[in-house]
Amino acid sequence: MLVVSLVVIALAKLTSPKRFNDFVTVLGNSKYLKIYAREQKFLDRFDALLFTNLIISLSLFSYIVYGFFTETRVISVDTMFKLSFGICVYILIKVFVERLIGSLMEIDEMIDQYLFQKISYKNYLGLVLIPVNAFLLFSFKPTLTFFYVIVILLFIVIITGLITSIKAYQSLIKHNFFYFILYLCALEIAPGIILYKVFISK
Template sequence: MNPVDRVVFSLDWITITLFLSMILLTLGKYLFQSRFMNFMILPFNDKYILLHNKKGQLLNWFHILLTLFQLLNLSLFLFLIQKHLLAAPLGDDQIAFFWILGFLTLFELAKLGVQYLKGFIFETSHLISELIFHKISYLNFSSLIMLIGNIVVIYILNDSKMVIYATILLVLAINGIGVIKLLKNYQKALIPHVLYFILYLCTLEIAPLVLIGSYLKD
């Protein structure tokens, strides 16, 4: 009887990543129960934004935990998109994931720095801070959908493109709701700074999406 090689693809690093992200989510729920409950109804109720959108909100530990949760799941989801939808040659999967995670982390930090610098220059720091908190809060919420999508694609419906597309649509819908509510809630504050807001959208929201899409495609 001749030995037959059997190649088993390890999911250990993905399991650890998902487990770590769920630990962050659990810590947020355990340490900030009231805030977590308000966060869970974010797309349907503005209570979370109204109660917690104040000075220093970005440095709150709950917001930090949920942002780290978002970075892990968004990085893993982008990894799955690149691997299964774009069929890009990634080389070592683990290294590719950490490249994506590192790029997203540096990108978000650089973007925050530019946003606050622009707010300081145009004397709209308070408004910029509120806009950032609102936007990141909705992105953090949509990462819950990414977590479910990641788990289904990896462990249940392996490599399902339909699940990936459905997750993308849900994430876009949630963040679309966030944008609509942002414009509705801040229309009086944005009108005097409409030119700055348009510049903000073009340079820090639309352009980065185009660059990331081009990177994933290539």
């Protein structure tokens, strides 16, 4: 799975070298978001490759965490497939629902730019997780402290993306603050809590 992730990333860089170099600096530089948000398409090959890596890397990391807490030593291909499929479906459903809301409220352009920012930061997470997964699998035995550090690192990336989006649309958010809070609760916080409760109950 690590090899597949590296191949996918290599293909992304090979097909769009300049865009990939801009993408790597997205965490501290909004240049990528400003330039490529205008050029985005519904089906974008570059984003599709990075999204593929995100699904693989996130699935592998999730299984490593699961294996740590359950002391599972053998990776089941069937379980990995179900995990990857579940993560992929979850993310895509969220994107489609948000696009539907944007269409119903006639704010398609704003939603498209907002989703581009969110997806870009999520894809960046996939990039970060490649070396993390490699270390966890081949370098040393994972510890609870290490997992906490990694989770905090991932949250920093997500929060950075959220702050960037808020800054970009702060004037619009001020005039629709109630709807913004409602959106955060319904489409950002609630799904995470539901998934957490599902896994904890098991």
